[in-house]
Amino acid sequence: MYRIGIIDDEQETREILRQQISRFQDEEQAEFEVVEFRSADAFLAHAGEKCHILFLDIDLPGTTGMELAEKIRETDNDVIIIFCTNLQQFAISGYKVSALGFIVKPIQWYSFHMYLKRAVQVLREREARQQDQSSRRIQIKVGSLTRFLNVADILYVEVQLHYLLYYYRDPDTGKVEAIRTRGSMQDVADQLSPYGFARCNVSYLVNLSCITAISHMDVYLGEQVLRIGRTYKDTFLGEFSRFMAKRGL
């Protein structure tokens, strides 16, 4: 069950949001607990009760919705914020608080449904990740040793003849080490693709979440630069774009 906070000074909007949340529950088989607040201050007074999703009116009296969002973000990067606004121009600085989306009032089902669906997706993915930590670790044999690597910390994998080099960032020290083991690119690609890895080249399998920049020729992983192979370019850039489009959620 997810907890949704509605922060809006207009009774009518709160009512519409409640109705649409209820419709969403019926159509999408989701369960929500809804709490309402008339102002930013009322919400802050109940800050102990954490919400998963916030429908936040930008044009609140007193502390505005955008100011409230900035305040929330000082301590909480997880809560999903969906703004509701009377004027579409108010959305312009939403990037500052990593808002998931904006709904222009009067609230319409199409936008509401799209953003709430995305929010639920994000929450479910996060949960899956947390509950299933062990499945996000892979096991590799290095000589007689067996090592467990957290996939999120693998920057990329390089193939050299019959060997694989895992470039692994130690989560404690931040140092990158190369771990060498026997294996084929096809096998490691099959194993890691579900975790958001894609081949940019015949020799490299890249963790899309570790990419810091990309050009039409190269992939940047911090200091490290990898070339994008011509035959892999379209598929790789396609996967990267889809990944980036979702990451905003």
Place this chain on the structure above:
Amino acid sequence: MPVLNFLFQQQVLLGLLVASCLFVPWDQRRRYFPLRLIAWVLLQVVLPRHISLPLSWPYLLLDTVLVWLMVWSCFDCSPVQALFSTTCAYCVQHITSKLAYIVLVRLSYHGFIQQSPLVLLLILLLANILVCIPVVFWFTRHFLQESRLFFDSISTVIYSGLFFFVAVYLSTILESHLDAAAESYLESYTALNCFCILFAAAILALEFNNSSMKQLESEKRVLVHLLESDRLQYEQAKQDMEKINIRYHDLKQQYSRADDEERTKLDAEMNALNLRYFTDNKALDIVLTQKALICQHAQIQFVCSADGTCLAGMKHYHIYSLLGNAIDNAIECLSQVEDPEKKVIDLDIRRRNDMAVIRIENYTPTAPVLQDGAIVTTKRDPSGHGYGLKSIRNIAEQYGGTADCFVEDSVFCLLVTFPCAALQSQSGENPAN
């Protein structure tokens, strides 16, 4: 039988006419096209019979020239393009004819069939089908869709046409000197004809590579032209924006001195002018303000969250052109949507890691067809359309960035990324240029 005999005698001309159909610019037919065509075909049937020439090659040349003149006269194209069509048609005719004869000679040599006009015509028909379908599929389909051949490389057309003509002539000499009674005849005949087929295929590929390269150059010229027109539009929009700002400032001044009645009037005007965006990037402000107004008129919600600072290194008219094209595409798509709830454009511009990321989304009733990085337009007149996405990609690549689009759950998403380092390295130049 006279009909079969006539067709047998005119097999080269028939083959050429069929092959020509693959390469001529069909939408550029001249006036009285059917009459012209009939006249030229008749001329090609009658004229060679009434001319007596001492050698065989002038006949070959005459045939070639007549086909070239026929194409030029029937279609509104340049003589070079007519030569291109003629050479390609000759190549296809040559391939089908040689293929048919290899089969015919080998089968009759082993006694499987008797050589007769009917058998040959049937094999020729089969060979035409086998050759023309792949040629249409791999080579000409694209050009037929584009309906224009971008072709002006005179030297390549002339050289390839000339080489092919000489090769055909030499092969006829060689073939006439082969000894049909010799044991090696079948192998020699097959080898010679295979060589002819390969040569014709090579010439065909050369012609098409050359013309497709020309098409890319022409495409580049179109993109440069479009960008230049966007630059001029940007200059105009900049001036308009300044006028709006001045007017808004004046209204505010008047407002402070006005009474209640006047204030009501001023409110209305100020609200109309208030659809302005401030993102810390002048070019972005201008394009967002301009497109938001268009969206308002088209009853489209335009929801935009934008960090203008992350595009600081880009030239202003590049920002204007890129965002303008992206939003125009979305508006065009949504204008075909009837449900007002779905008429929403969601634009997001922000910095992520070392990248500036632009994401624009809109509902799409049908997934657009993408071809060579451009959306294939559904409009009746395809000329001038479909360049929006190419133009966006062209600008992105100028800054070392990428542009890609896809459709998921009926939502079209365009994602453009720029490496910030590349933007910053260009910010030393005057971005307003």
